[in-house]
Amino acid sequence: MSSTENINNSTKSALLQNQMSVVGSHTPKSEDTDALEGTNISNTTKYKNATLEWMCCAPCIWLRTSTTVHKIAITAATILVTALLVASPILFLISTAPSRLPKECFSSTDECVSTSPPPIECTEIICQAVADSIQGNINWNLDPCTEFKNFSCSGNIRTTKTVRSIQGTVDTQMQYLLQHNTTKGPFRKLGRLFSSCMRQTTNSSTIKFILEQLGGYLPTGTVGPTSISSLIKKMLKLGPTPLIDIYYDLSYGRRPQVLLIIGRPGTSPPILEKNIRYSGPKAPPYEFKNGKYKLLKKLLDDFLPNELSSDQKSSEKETISTFIDELNQIRVEHTLRGFWNSSVLYNISSLQDIYPLLNWTDLLPYKWNNPIVVRSPDYIKAIEELLVKYSTRVVHNSMLILFTLGILPPDNPNPIICTRATMWALPDVTSAIFVAHHSTRDIKNAIKRTNLIFKSLKAYLKRAPSLKGAALVKLSSLRIQSQPWNGFINITYAAKDLESMDISSDDWFENILKIFGRNKIDPTSINIDKNSHDTWAYPIISKVFYDTLSHSIVVPLSVMLVPYFDDRLPPYLQYASVGVHIAKEILRSITKSFEDKAIRCVPESVKVFSNHSQMEILIHSGGMQISYHSMLSITGPLKGMARLPSLNLTPTQIFFLVTSQELCEESNYIGIDTETADFEHILIWLIAQGGTASEVFKCPSGSVMYNQKTCNVL
Template sequence: MNFGESYFPGQRERRDSDGANKSKVNKAYAYMKATIEEKRLLVMEKIMQEFMSDNLTAEVKAKETHNTLLFITMLTKLYPREKEIISRSQFKHVHLETNVTDLQRRYPFVQWKYLLEQTLNTQISPNENVLVLIPNYLDSLNKVLPRFTNRIVHNGLLLVFATDTLYELLNTTSSPDWPAFCTRMTVNVFSKAVSALYVRQFRPEYLDQLRMRVTLMFENLKKTLESRMRENTWLDDRGREAVLQKLSSLHGQFLTWPNFWNLTYVATLLDDVRVDPEYFFGNVIRRYQQLRTVPMNFRYYQLEDKKWAYPFVVNAFYVLTMNTIIIPLAVLTQPYFRADLPLYIPYSTMGLIFAHEILHGFDLKGIRYNSKGEAEDLLNHFSRAELESRLDCVVNQFSTTFWRQVNFLGRNVDVQFDWNVTKNENMADISGLQLAYHAWETVIGFENEPALPGIQLNARQLFFLNAAQTYCSMLSPADYIFLVEVDFHTPHPERVNGIMMNSQGFSDAYKCPVGSPMNPKKKCSVW
């Protein structure tokens, strides 16, 4: 990764979100999305023609096809964009807290009590509390559904399922790598059984040592963040006590769920599986029904069972309602935790990932949940305003620093980023690197860690180089446009440079002149 000026071709003024620049990017993204949707509708039309009765006239067939595809198109457009969902989640009072009776009154197009009872395998009281995460979507459905007959809605939903799920599954030409597709499908429909197979490739002794090293790093990062919070100048005493209590209660779930080692438990996972070697389609439908039904009363689920991700998942999570970070085994089995490696290797990679997830407990969304994962504002109005101003520092800095042109269909288009959507992630990146670097310095003390053979960089320089490598990747122009539109993380390489330019440790290690692109006079820091 180049830390130089290649991604800072100039400082541009911040552009209005409704300006022409944004519309160009929207058109490029809209073109790609429309092309995908057009292909999808053509597949649907083909399926409809195959299933329509021969007794229908050509006029009736055309009308049914038109109305069904129109319904599906409107249904697709109604669903909120990922950016809208993320943006709304940063604000309070965007969810709807209600009960089953009121839910039925507001949105009568679904028999909610029956649906919930069938799905959750329990009796539902009319007074049962319900939290609607995206009420505006249901509001939109309430307006659109009455425009179509029940037959069109029913057939349209069946067609969506047939196209988006079954057609790809049964059409052997839909994937250029059919064996890989079958492997992914097996992982999806037998996730727990595959998890049990996955964990058995590792020796228990190795996992015990790995758990010890991971837990030690986790605790070191928590101690470092505690120290930084105690020295924080913008928190009042009540807010400081609340965030410290939440940090102290923060749990980490590492490696994998212990039950995956229990052969008796694993065997029970497959008790209800029935496979007919002559009826693949029926096997698929039956398995999907099983996966979509809660096997027991959800009220009696053990809380500990919910904290784990499948061990083969290569991602890390922070769960707001449990105040827990989850790091699956696949993330931790990289060679970063080998005992013979210098500590700047694990701290600059896993340490950054850990710190990033920890800090999500203290972003604009996380700060509205207490140490028990219950909804509660931890900060008063003044302290929250201070937090928001520090996040606005990141928004303003990124919007005036980063811009990019990509070649799309033979034309150069400017990419317009929505930094308000990415600010929580950018905060976790920036403060996460500062936290990981501070923790590493505390652990090594005054000792000098060895450099790597054949590389003329010292330990501190290698720390930041290795951290940058974590987020480096190559993207095609189309992938880049798509990522900017649908993801709430900053894309590469802006993500790497945005993290590093706000690190004083990076500037000192590489001796970047003050005022240069990678060492701006004003840096952003939150925690």
Template sequence: VEPNTRTDTDRRTYRTTKDGEDGPEERPSVALSVRVRDSRMSVALQDLRNTMSSYKRATLEEEEGSDTPAEAASSPDRVEVGFRKGGVDILGRRTQLEVLLSVMLLAALLALLACLVALGLGFSSDSGRGLCLSEACVTVASQIVEAMDRSADPCQDFHQFACGGWMRKNPLPDGRSRWSTFNSIWEQNQALLKHLLENGTFNGSSEAERKTQSYYLSCLNTQRIEDLGAQPLVDLITKIGGWNMTGPWDKDNLMEVLKMVSGLYRAQPFFSVVVGADPKNSNSNIIQVDQSGLFLPSRDYYLNKTANEKVLMAYLDYMVELGMLLGGEKTSTQLQMQQILDFETSLANITVPQDQRRDEEKIYHKVTISELQLLAPAVDWLDFLTFSLSPLELNDTEPVVLYAREYLQQVSELINKTDKSLLNNYMMWTLVQKSVATLDQRFENAQDKLLESLYGTKKSCTPRWQTCIGNTDDTLGFALGALFVKATFDKHSKEIAEEMINEIRSAFKQALDRLSWMDSETRQAAKDKADAIYDMIGFPEFILDPKELDDVYDGYDVSDDSFFQNMLNFYNFSTRVMADQLRKAPNKDQWSMTPPTVNAYYMPTKNGIVFPAGILQAPFYAHDHPKALNFGGIGVVMGHELTHAFDDQGREYDKEGNLRPWWQNSSVEGFRQRTECMVEQYSRYTVNGEHVNGKQTLGENIADNGGLKAAYHAYRSWIQRHGDEKRLPAVNLTNDQLFFVGFAQVWCSVRTPESAHEGLVTDPHSPPRYRVIGTLANSLDFSHHFSCPEGTPMNTGKRCEVW
């Protein structure tokens, strides 16, 4: 459910650094979302996922890793459901105090249960329906009540009503810029993975799993990292040709430096190159080139200097400090880093904003390498691409898809008029940025100061093991996922999830029949597309086959001695994987999220939806929770991803995943009018005086609204078939009301003002508060069940409805 530009044709994730996730902005896949803003600036930055499964995706949440996770942060909604009982004990031996507290908690629960049995009928005005008094129901009822603010009027501010208690009880953990349900679940998953990696022997295991442990241990080996200091990066800079900042450099080797920095080490200073499914021929892979090059989360940070002066000063200080740590002299380093920042600002000036790149049809341009050479002559494209995709043989007629035609033309002009020394400095700077996460504590301290300015976080409190789990997941995530799945995942959850998806699909299709603005031909084609959407749940099957898993990582050399070298080997490996894809058909079963990930996504060129094992647990799903909560949680997630197939970008792809016009003009116009309503609605919302960008968030807002509607109607269909459920005790909510509260509590979160600003300028998702308020204000079902009078904030009388 995690923003920069795009580097990947079939993923829709958005740039950050591990609090939500990413490096150069990627092509849409659509996810639920939380993003990566790890103060460690995650080592792999999705390279392998970009190359092994170059699919854009639309995510549920900003992609989330861990900003700077607090060591002892815990979740009030920790309920282990949907995962196999009797798994590993990740908590170890309990202390006497822990045992005592556990006994006291159990006694309190039993006392509460006894009271509920005695008084239960008093909680409901309709005692005939009865109460669910199972342990799971009592526990989740307690969590729901604790998270709510009963003093708030649900018709005035439903987010406060549903999440006020949660926000009061969950101040930001030290070192974090944001905290949410997604973070708490991810930390639970991390704790399990830590146990598996630190206690497993892996004798007889797959080679990939052994590599995973070695990689993790190399990251944990801080003594070795401190001993090596900056030398590994200094040696790499020398190998590539030197850096004017710190020593002699090769003035006549500019193209070779670009090939090494961008092609071999994936820094991509001026543009991004990936291999992925051709949007207009989804059965074929193709080279794709897009804009790239910015370090800060958005071009806005460079161009709106007055509002972002503090961040720009902190960024320059960070640049200078890193230059000096690598051997630069202070005065010279300050001068040259200012020149680099000015050049990066020039790149920002020609970078196209994300809200102007939402029309896939308009930004898609297929050319040959020879035509690209004429468009952007500053780069020898045949030489560059041949090197980057070695050992493949390319010629001038090789097709290439461009997603930033004007940008590439302008960046070529910028390169031609810029001094070679500055170009070399900038290319080396992008390599340094990408490498510092593997260096010693001095570099981490420098980064902490920048992150405080950028996200409002204080010095990182992240335990090293959490940083290393995140890096391992980014690099060997499917091997790590194999350990996670074998230890925890209940395959029965997969069957239940598939049943729910089918129910939600049916509800979505039924809603199509009620749309007055859609013509019959387009409606039938939309139903056909909905039927063709296929789902991938839990994990890809290959990870449980040791041979297949080993084949995926064959050629990636890992040792537990050098974290830095493991990173370099990974970049080289991911480049080879990318090259290997070009002459092959896209693998429709390939995943671009790892199993432990707490997120979900839609892939336009595959017309598929993916729900990793990490999200198939409470509060999203639990087999012994009321269906109202499951449909309000994972059900809305499923509806969200399914609706992405019909948002402003997804609707341009047909049922086969090809970008082509398949709508009648009258329906296109009807869709446009309804999306304009939604753009205007969300643009009125503000955070700390700043407006939400209704254009930038349009796709996610469409998915939020359509997903809620489909999930609720699927729930009502389930009730019609199975009868009413028992109600939860003490919550004083009908099950229909519980559905909406469960939905809202998924989005309970807190964040710093700096992080909130960053989200507004970069994130394709609306702020969590407005994912609740905006969606429910458009829901007639919500207004009915909470009896909200017309004219109240949650029932304004004007609803924006697309699907």
């Protein structure tokens, strides 16, 4: 019976009771009845009736006056009330106990009978497109219980309909906009920068001139500088340095202070960041990847003098390459997202005493009185040990190469490489163009859905039994930042900002040095107000991240605009995509470290990577678990989740397939080899941990996925 029918029936019952009460209130009393029957009654009849009444009521009089009867009645009433008090909770629990959930039996081959009809099928055009995308990556000839990676991410049968990585989609969109919308008009300088990238070489006159200013190549037999500090000082004035990164941010709290932060740099940061990293957009933390520089060999050929013999060149190349490899390994091992292992100092002299690696007086502002935060003391110590192993001549030459590689495009110029490089160099302007490409309605709807999913994820976690104490307090105060920065919404402001820049050279290297110099801002020139702690994401960088200092989950617009997050799609697709990304960062925000659990839980195949990678994989697993169970707690396994057309899969199966396919695409984008046995092992382990995948795919006992369920993060 429907709820409407219940309401109607209850209303009718109430009306009927009211009518009965009205009739009862007008029923004549006994005296009135006698009067209505008439008054012509004989006395004899009255006496006979009185005698009959006395004979009938004698037992009633005895019952009223007997003390024994009174005691028996009271005892019986007491027993009855007690029985009702004891039985009522049991009756309540029986009446409100949830019924057994229906099995997900949509396939005709299932050996079960669904206790309810299957959910409706989504008829929107986008549902068919998403179904085609998911199906385009599936190899139906394989068993998901044993070969889940190859079942869900079959690259051999990939079609043009399949969804690419989020960042790859952004790169493609921005490439089109740069090639078609920047040839003239207010953004012509952006097109000029893009064109200078396409023409960049490793032996340009600008590179040679700058390297000579920094001291140039020091040949074998030359006595190197007594300290590397003077070279780092010169580099800081020109561009990003290879050893350290010095910038400014705010402390957390009601009365924030400006912090001078010393961190480690990377070779492939998402943007050319400003030195002031508050009161505006912020790039997400990024993982340094110990890969080979694509332009290293060509740059060394141009850097080393032609007068050197072939053996001398080979020796120099090997020495410099070895130093760079060791430095990169240190960067990988000391990748940090938060500030948990940082040390705080309060004057430059203390910094100099503890870390004599560099002459900090030359590198930091004169008379700096605010706190100094060293993000990773172990990184500084490891750098000191590395520099002792090599002569200052080798260190000097290696620093020049790393400095140049940090400014050049990451690979030989082509349209997609230069698109990424242009976004890296001018993230504010390219972000404004990206935002302008999307309608205000779509942006508002995406933000609304993101905030709702964030609330549901938090609500689920608050009910987790293992979440207690400080973690629960942090979760309660955690907020989300999904609104785009106002500077990205005003396209006119972005055009004026671009017009004020000097991008006049045909040489990429020269243009980037000018942009870097313009980005250097005096921290005392920016006033701190109540909104200074707010953090915004660059919409062109498709990475959700947790910002430690503002204690917020920052979601870029590009993540919210993915096809799987469309409001016309069933909720399991939204939880499988954006929900997992947000859940991972929520988990990161409430826990400091997963080292112990990572060692116990993460499979042996991951041990070839660093501890950082192990923890990242564990956090990804936890994000899947949180998003999956949050989805079920809101919608139920079947309720409200329409099926995708022409795809014979249950909603929960699609959840795990979409999560797997997105992970494969993102891994391919950043250069991880997804065809290795290690990756296959990691992926099926992740899927097995991320909920009830082995049950969803009906994996038998003893199958790979069934046996992989070993760890719950919460």
